[in-house]
Amino acid sequence: MAAKLGARTAMVAKLGNDFYGNNTKENFKQHEVDDTHVKQTDRDSSGVASIIVSEDGQNSIVIVSGANLLLSEDDVHAAKDLIRHSKVLVCQLEVPPSTSLAALRLAKSNKVYSIFNPAPAIENLDPQFYTACDMLCANESEAELLTGVPITDEQSAKLAAKKLHEKGCDTVLVTIGDKGSVLHTSGQEGLHIPADSVVAVDTTGAGDAFIGALAFYKATMPTLSLVESVKRASIIAAISCKSRGTQCSFPSADQLNPALLTL
Numbered sequence: 648m649a650a651k652l653g654a655r656t657a658m659v660a661k662l663g664n665d666f667y668g669n670n671t672k673e674n675f676k677q678h679e680v681d682d683t684h685v686k687q688t689d690r691d692s693s694g695v696a697s698i699i700v701s702e703d704g705q706n707s708i709v710i711v712s713g714a715n716l717l718l719s720e721d722d723v724h725a726a727k728d729l730i731r732h733s734k735v736l737v738c739q740l741e742v743p744p745s746t747s748l749a750a751l752r753l754a755k756s757n758k759v760y761s762i763f764n765p766a767p768a769i770e771n772l773d774p775q776f777y778t779a780c781d782m783l784c785a786n787e788s789e790a791e792l793l794t795g796v797p798i799t800d801e802q803s804a805k806l807a808a809k810k811l812h813e814k815g816c817d818t819v820l821v822t823i824g825d826k827g828s829v830l831h832t833s834g835q836e837g838l839h840i841p842a843d844s845v846v847a848v849d850t851t852g853a854g855d856a857f858i859g860a861l862a863f864y865k866a867t868m869p870t871l872s873l874v875e876s877v878k879r880a881s882i883i884a885a886i887s888c889k890s891r892g893t894q895c896s897f898p899s900a901d902q903l904n905p906a907l908l909t910l
């Protein structure tokens with residue numbers, strides 16, 4: 648998503664030496680994503696995700712991690728110059744948590760802004776994640792698993808965001824689908840930011856579109872307020888729900904209202 652909006656983007660990842668791995672590398676090249684640190688291995692097959700979309704556009708995903716679980720702290724260290732010189736680092740949990748934590752720590756020690764998406768959510772997340780990242784962005788089910796708060800509406804999202812903030816996270820965003828998101832930072836506690844309502848055809852990857860767009864704004868328009876960045880990222884994520892597919896439903900810069908891409 649960040650690359651489609653025009654940010655200089657790189658991935659650190661592990662793929663199998665197979666059809667999916669080759670296609671994924673090719674996809675990165677087509678989108679001008681630096682794949683220097685995307686390595687292929689013979690030790691496992693590429694990770695795949697089988698996705699089912701219901702008639703109302705909601706999705707269920709079965710992840711087979713494969714080579715993702717071979718991405719190691721050594722791989723993070725091999726990419727340390729890339730991470731040190733980045734403006735924003737995005738991490739999640741489809742690789743070993745210790746690998747993501749190592750990357751977040753590296754970012755923190757080099758004053759690189761980091762966004763942590765605890766997806767898929769795991770119970771007993773290492774509490775160091777909360778202080779290692781600058782922003783934690785979780786959807787309803789992820790925030791619920793991490794806090795024990797069932798999230799059904801804006802109020803419960805505010806409570807979960809507060810609890811995540813109390814765990815040590817500087818900035819927390821809890822997304823609540825078409826109801827928007829809740830932002831909790833020291834200056835803005837429990838601020839509800841509404842989202843555009845669209846007829847969803849396929850919500851798959853909407854969270855990825857949202858986080859990729861946030862990373863784009865932070866990296867390329869650092870003076871844009873966080874609230875405005877969230878509003879714009881919500882619009883972009885909503886657009887991605889209007890067509891089928893995941894990355895192919897993400898709008899590129901030339902498909903967006905130019906006002907979304909100017910200060």
Ligand SMILES: OC[C@H]1O[C@H](O)[C@H](O)[C@@H]1O
Pocket residue numbers: 695696708710741766851852854855893
């Ligand atoms: O592509 C949709 C989802 O499947 C993948 O496994 C990622 O989790 C992503 O959010």
